[in-house]
Amino acid sequence: MENDRSVWLNGDLIPWENATVPLLSHGFSRGSAIFEVFGTHVGPEGLVAFRLDRHLERLMRSVRLLEMELAYSEEEIIRAVIDTAKANKMGRGLFKLLAYWGEEAIINLVLDAKLDVAIFAIPESDDLSLDQIKPISACISKWRKLHPETVPVGAKACAHYLNGYLVRKDANLRGFDVGLTRGTDGFMAEGSIESFFMVKDGVLKTPPLGRILSSITRMSILEAASMEGIPASAEPLSPDDLYSADEIFTCHTGIKVSPVARFEDRTLEAPGPVSKQLIELMNRIINFEDDRFKDWFTRLD
Ligand SMILES: Cc1ncc(COP(=O)(O)O)c(C=O)c1O
Numbered sequence: 001m002e003n004d005r006s007v008w009l010n011g012d013l014i015p016w017e018n019a020t021v022p023l024l025s026h027g028f029s030r031g032s033a034i035f036e037v038f039g040t041h042v043g044p045e046g047l048v049a050f051r052l053d054r055h056l057e058r059l060m061r062s063v064r065l066l067e068m069e070l071a072y073s074e075e076e077i078i079r080a081v082i083d084t085a086k087a088n089k090m091g092r093g094l095f096k097l098l099a100y101w102g103e104e105a106i107i108n109l110v111l112d113a114k115l116d117v118a119i120f121a122i123p124e125s126d127d128l129s130l131d132q133i134k135p136i137s138a139c140i141s142k143w144r145k146l147h148p149e150t151v152p153v154g155a156k157a158c159a160h161y162l163n164g165y166l167v168r169k170d171a172n173l174r175g176f177d178v179g180l181t182r183g184t185d186g187f188m189a190e191g192s193i194e195s196f197f198m199v200k201d202g203v204l205k206t207p208p209l210g211r212i213l214s215s216i217t218r219m220s221i222l223e224a225a226s227m228e229g230i231p232a233s234a235e236p237l238s239p240d241d242l243y244s245a246d247e248i249f250t251c252h253t254g255i256k257v258s259p260v261a262r263f264e265d266r267t268l269e270a271p272g273p274v275s276k277q278l279i280e281l282m283n284r285i286i287n288f289e290d291d292r293f294k295d296w297f298t299r300l301d
Contacts, residue, residue, distance in 0.1 A: 004016075005088055005120075005121065006084070006087040006088055007019035007084070007118055007119065007120055008080045008081075008083060008084040008087075008117075008118065008119040009116070009117075009118045009119075010071065010116050010117060010118075011080075013083065013084070013087045016120075019118055019120070021100065021102045022102070022103075022104050024104040024105065024106060025100070025101060025102050025103060025104055025105070026100070026101035026102075026103065026104075026105035026108070026111055027098075027100030027101050027102060027116075027158075028100075029105065030101075030105060030109065031158055031159040031162075032066075032100065032101060032157075032158075032159065033098055033099065033100035033101075033157070033158040034059070034062040034063065034066065034068070034098075034099050034100070034115075034155060034156055034157050034158065035096060035097060035098045035099070035156055035158060036055045036056070036058065036059045036062075036095075036096070036097045036156060037055075037094055037095065037096050037097075037253050037254075038050060038051065038052060038055040038094070038095050038097075038216070038253060039092075039093070039094055039095075039130065039253050039254070039286075040085065040090055040091070040092060040093055040094070040095060040121075040300065041092055041286055041288075041297070042091050042092055043288050043297060043299075044288060045299065046299065046300070046301050047085055047090060047091065047299070047300040047301065048297035048298060048299055048300060049081065049095070049297065049298045049300055050216075050253075050286065050296060050297060051216050051220065051296050051297075051298075052078070052081070052298040053298065054216045054219065055216055056074050056077060056078070058156060058214060058216065059077075059097065059099070059156070060074065061154060061155070061214075062099075062154075062155040062156050062157060063099065063115070065152035065154060065155040066152065066155050066157065068099075068115055069114045069115065070099055070114060070115050070117065071114035071115055071116060071117060072117050077097070077117065077119075078298075080117070080119055081095060081097075081119060081300060082300050082301065084119045084120075084121050085121055085300045086301075087121075088121040088123075090121045090123060090300075091123055091124070092123070092124045092130065093121065093122050093123040093124045093128065093130070094122045094124075094128065094130070094253065094254065095119060095120065095121055095122070096119075096120045096122060097117065097118070097119050097120075098117070098118045098119075098120075099115040099116070099117050100115060100116055100118070101113060101115060101116070102116040128254075130254055130255065131254075131255055131256055131282075131283070131286065132255065133255075133257065133258070133259070133271070133279055134258065135258075135259050135260070135261035135270035135271075136177040136178060136250065136258050136259070136260055136261065136270075137175075137176045137177045137178075137260065137261060137262035137263070138171070138176055138177065138178045138179070138180055138191075138196075138248065138250065138260045138262070138263050138264075139171050139174055139176040139178075139179055139180070139263070139264050140179070140180055140181075140182065140188075140239055140242070140264065141166075141167040141170050141171060141179035141180060141181045141182075142170055143163060143166045143167045143170060143179070143181060144181055144182055144183060144184050144189075145163070145181040145182065145183045145184075145189035145190065145211060145212070146160060146163050147183065147184050148210060148211055153211060153212060153213060154209070154210075154212075154213060154214055156213060161192070161193075163181075163192075164191075164192030164193055165192065167179040167180075167181055167191065167192045168191075168192040168193075176262075178191045178192065178194065178250060179191065179192065180196055180242070180250075182239065183211050186238065186239075187207065187211070187236045187237060187238055188207050188236075188237045188238065188239065188241070188242060189207055189211050189212050190207065190212040190213065190215075191250055193252055194215075194250040194251060194252040194258070195207075195212065195213070195215040195217065195218040195250065195251055195252065196248060196249065196250045196251070196260075197218075197221065197248070197249055197250075197251065198237065198241065198242055198245035198246075198247065198248045199245060199246050199247035199248075199272060199274040199275065200241070200244065200245055200246055201246070202230075202231065202274065203231045203232065203233065204221075204222075204225050204230055204231065204232035204233070204274060204278075205232070205233055205234075205235060205237060205241070206218060206222070206232075206233075206234050206237075207234065207235075207236065207237050208234040208235060208236065209234065215251065215252065216253065217251040217252055217253055217256055218251060220256075220282075220285075220296065221251055221256070221257070221278060221282070222234070224278065224281050224282065224285065224293070225278065227292060228277065228278075228281060230274060230277065230278070242263065243263075243264070243266065245263070245268070246268075246269075246272055246274075247259070247260075247268060247269065247270075247271070247272030247273075247274055247275050248260035248263055248268060249270075249271070249275045249278075256279070256282040256283075256286070257271070257275060257278055257279045257282060259271035259272070259275045259279075
């Protein structure tokens, strides 16, 4: 797949199929890699990345939280993203950036080396349709969110996605699209690869940071809601809060707002009025129709 595409790997643009690591690499065999995913859009002046500054800030936070070190500076990574976009004549789509220890680690657990970096440009396609608003179903997972005292949940680390995989698998086996986790304290956390919001009596609510990944979409929705005058708060939410919600939606980089039409055994309006307002606003933002948000985009030329 993707045979004609180039991947930026440690300073070189190489064919997609050559961007590999040894099976015994630390990143693969210990699952120690970290990553970022951000969206690109074609604006009036060319290709732009959605909130690239925030994504790179989170990448650097992941590096710090895991006591690792990147082989490249933030400026070098921005240059690399631009080079990757140009080499692939990138349009609307996603970038996936991986930072990892590519060297073999037979028994070594802690490595001294700086992290390698690989950058993949993935255009929108039938397999990757972005921002398609489609009502989904959601349940509360039997799996709990990783406890923040066992791993730094604010790091976007590949290893955390074994938990995410189990949550999604459990939901699918029960006939739902996505599962939402509780922390070990019983309060709601997030989905496998998505944050969630609920609306009660016109107020937008989402779990607080500290127990979840700092989703860039969640942050953007909170900022956009505040500018629109939609009351919003980040606060601990119980499963009972969700059962009594007027509206629920999930969000992530690929789809800004996915309204939940079925939550456990309840049917919900999807999208409800607040979700609809946010869907329309986010659509205007990513179509460059609202100048209040133009600094959310970084030009990639
Ligand atoms: C666990 C988790 N929560 C939330 C999100 C949403 O984050 P973002 O809005 O930055 O895509 C993701 C995205 O991958 C995720 O993996």
